Amino acid sequence: MTALLALIRRDIRIALRVGGGALIGVLFFLTVVVLMPFAMGPDLALLARLGPAILWLGALLASLLTLDRLFTADHDDGALDLITMSRTPLELSCAAKALAHWLAAGLPLVIATPILGLLLNLDAGATAAVALTLLAGTPALTFTGMIGAALAVTLHRGGLLLAVLVLPLSIPVLIFGVAASEAAIAGPSSFGAPFSILCALSLFGLVVGPLAAAASLRQGLD
Amino acid sequence: MRLSGREVGCVRGGRKVFSGLNFEAASGEALAVVGPNGSGKTSLLRLIAGLLVPARGSITLEGGEAELTLAEQSHYLGHRDALKPALSVSENLNFWRDFLGGERSDPAESLATVELDHASHLPAAFLSAGQRRRLSIARLLTLRRPLWLLDEPTNALDTAGQRMFVGLMGDHLSRGGLIVAATHMPLGIAARTLRVGDAS
Numbered sequence: 001m002t003a004l005l006a007l008i009r010r011d012i013r014i015a016l017r018v019g020g021g022a023l024i025g026v027l028f029f030l031t032v033v034v035l036m037p038f039a040m041g042p043d044l045a046l047l048a049r050l051g052p053a054i055l056w057l058g059a060l061l062a063s064l065l066t067l068d069r070l071f072t073a074d075h076d077d078g079a080l081d082l083i084t085m086s087r088t089p090l091e092l093s094c095a096a097k098a099l100a101h102w103l104a105a106g107l108p109l110v111i112a113t114p115i116l117g118l119l120l121n122l123d124a125g126a127t128a129a130v131a132l133t134l135l136a137g138t139p140a141l142t143f144t145g146m147i148g149a150a151l152a153v154t155l156h157r158g159g160l161l162l163a164v165l166v167l168p169l170s171i172p173v174l175i176f177g178v179a180a181s182e183a184a185i186a187g188p189s190s191f192g193a194p195f196s197i198l199c200a201l202s203l204f205g206l207v208v209g210p211l212a213a214a215a216s217l218r219q220g221l222d
Numbered sequence: 223m224r225l226s227g228r229e230v231g232c233v234r235g236g237r238k239v240f241s242g243l244n245f246e247a248a249s250g251e252a253l254a255v256v257g258p259n260g261s262g263k264t265s266l267l268r269l270i271a272g273l274l275v276p277a278r279g280s281i282t283l284e285g286g287e288a289e290l291t292l293a294e295q296s297h298y299l300g301h302r303d304a305l306k307p308a309l310s311v312s313e314n315l316n317f318w319r320d321f322l323g324g325e326r327s328d329p330a331e332s333l334a335t336v337e338l339d340h341a342s343h344l345p346a347a348f349l350s351a352g353q354r355r356r357l358s359i360a361r362l363l364t365l366r367r368p369l370w371l372l373d374e375p376t377n378a379l380d381t382a383g384q385r386m387f388v389g390l391m392g393d394h395l396s397r398g399g400l401i402v403a404a405t406h407m408p409l410g411i412a413a414r415t416l417r418v419g420d421a422s
Contacts, residue, residue: 002320003320003321003322003323005320006316006317006320006321007317007321009317010306010309010313010317010321013308013309013313014306014308014309017308017309018308076302077302077303077304077305077306078300078301078302078303078304079304079306081268081271081273081298081300081302081304082298082304082318082322083321084272084273084293085271085272085273085293085294085296085298085322086294086321086322086323087290087294087322087323087324088321088323221273221274221275
């Protein structure tokens, strides 16, 4: 437990100090959402209707942007070798790294959502609904994306491969995330069903992601 | 405690690096792995550390802790030093002490031994190559593991640093530890020589 806490603390510290992890994702999220009204014109009703989808797309792309840092830095400086040789199981170390990544890069997106909702003419209730679905859904993006990040390290090909591998896996999260937000805002379908599936996807990712990532890293030892 | 390798073979990228390698070392003994560049010295260390899978043969450590694997009882000091430039010297050291697992000792004392105690709050980004190597050596001291796997350990160290490290290796051996070191220079301690590459 001390070992995992130490790993989480270290990764968060690095993400906050280098300014790469948390800030780049939020800035990218901000850019996407700010540019959207300019692209679509000053139709407030349209903007409010598309708001949840835009926020979700922005959050998905932003979390993808920072994912490739998850293992590459540790691989390049040899830290991954020592992590593999640790007495902590590699699966748990992967889970801890993903959790730290979500805390440093995913959670800021959720926190930024209320401010960005204003730019898209979403009222307080709608913004809260989107933020809630992002809170439930972004862990799924991180944990499934971790598989792609581990494979990218193993195959020595960085970002491009990651996007190709991870995007299909994140489509279900996007579908149910937007569906739940739409249901909360406009109805008439229920909010509960898609939201439960979203939570289920996150829990599923929490179990499968670390196992798959650790298997991939072990396979790629060199 | 006894480290032994039987008919170990290594294949990397489809190319045979070495094969049929036999070696043995008991508690308190050091093994100096020598050979020309590209002969597989680093590969052998990584095989022992469990970071590569042997193409054939086996490597075992007898008399260690039964529940732990060979890798979990080894320290690996490689070319890449696993230091994070954004973290300070003591943060780097404390992280590895907390994370790796093993019998711990006081990190401040280890830093004093490698003469880095004056820089403990400095970000690792500002360390010189020799100081980074000293910090990596402090990791070996602050966490006790019986087997040290050293890849050209005295690289970048000044003469005082090399003398200090020879002393540390001696201490480790006298406590019953084992050392396998890949090196081009004499280690400075009594060591058996293991030649890789040209012999087979």
